[in-house]
Amino acid sequence: MAKHRCLVCSQSLDAPGAACRNKICRWSSQARYFTRVDAIALFTDPLEQPIKRFKYDGRKGWSKVFGRLIVGWLEENSDEIADVDLIIGNPTAPDRVPLQHIETIMASAYTEDTLGRWPIADPDSPVLIKKHETKKSASGGVQWKDKLQAAQDHAKAMKFRRSVEGKRILLIDDVFTTGATFHTVGKRLMTEGKATEVRGLVLARVPFGL
Numbered sequence: 001m002a003k004h005r006c007l008v009c010s011q012s013l014d015a016p017g018a019a020c021r022n023k024i025c026r027w028s029s030q031a032r033y034f035t036r037v038d039a040i041a042l043f044t045d046p047l048e049q050p051i052k053r054f055k056y057d058g059r060k061g062w063s064k065v066f067g068r069l070i071v072g073w074l075e076e077n078s079d080e081i082a083d084v085d086l087i088i089g090n091p092t093a094p095d096r097v098p099l100q101h102i103e104t105i106m107a108s109a110y111t112e113d114t115l116g117r118w119p120i121a122d123p124d125s126p127v128l129i130k131k132h133e134t135k136k137s138a139s140g141g142v143q144w145k146d147k148l149q150a151a152q153d154h155a156k157a158m159k160f161r162r163s164v165e166g167k168r169i170l171l172i173d174d175v176f177t178t179g180a181t182f183h184t185v186g187k188r189l190m191t192e193g194k195a196t197e198v199r200g201l202v203l204a205r206v207p208f209g210l
Contacts, residue, residue: 008032009179010039010205021208023144024179033186037176037200040073047204051174058098066203067108070172073201074118084199085167086127087120090185091158093133105203106172127162130154144178151180155188164193176202 004013006020013020024032041047054062074081089106107123121127134157137150169189171182186198 008036009176010037012042012207022179024183032179032183033190034171034179034182034198034200037179037182037202037205038073038077039176039202039205040069041204043175043204043206051203055101055174056098060099060104063101063104063108064112066105066174067110067112069203070105070109070201071112071118074113081170081199083168084170085119086164087118087170087172088127089121090171090173090181091126091128091130093130093157095133101174102172105174109172121162125162127160127164128158129161130157131159132157144180147178147180148184151184154181155184158185158188160193164189164195167195168197169195169199171198171200173200173202175204175206176200177206 004016004018005011006013006022006025008025009020009022011020011022011025019026029035043051050062050065053059054066074087087109089102092100092102094100103123103126106120110120110123113120134153135150137147171185171189173181176182182198182200189195189198
């Protein structure tokens with residue numbers, strides 16, 4: 001990661017204290033329904049292609065690698081997440097093809113946490129599910145309002161299976177682009193689910209310009 005980065009979205013900054021070019025990072029903390037999102041790496045080589053092969057080609061073997069990356073990040077940043085009560089994945093639809101990639105990653109992370117140190121939700125007892133597929137927005141060439149609408153549709157398609165009331169949640173996803181999905185899912189977790197806080201962790205952050 002770059003030496004200087006946004007404390008909200010992990011985006012690279014030109015200088016310490018420089019304003020992030022990401023729209024959502026300029027919102028007030030009261031308007032944004034997540035505190036911050038950390039990224040394990042940038043969405044460039046060598047991680048970009050494995051994520052795409054796993055997500056779009058269904059190469060399941062990568063899930064073990066990604067699960068280990070997540071648990072490794074938790075170990076390295078244990079002090080920062082000591083107050084997290086629950087770690088969940090951003091749910092995908094049951095009919096998603098070639099696979100429910102986030103659920104597969106979270107199952108691997110759950111298995112990799114051999115000592116049960118981290119409050120990763122049991123894959124057999126999910127906290128959130130997505131009832132059906134929704135329209136996706138591509139990372140490039142799509143206006144902010146369209147990305148936000150797609151994120152809102154995604155969040156509306158979710159269903160709570162377990163209570164999150166009063167919990168500080170770490171929400172896991174594969175890639176962060178604009179933060180719209182973290183905002184809309186976080187809004188449901190906090191307003192409907194009454195979670196205390198939502199933070200995020202992604203495998204990779206898309207740099208500006210991609």
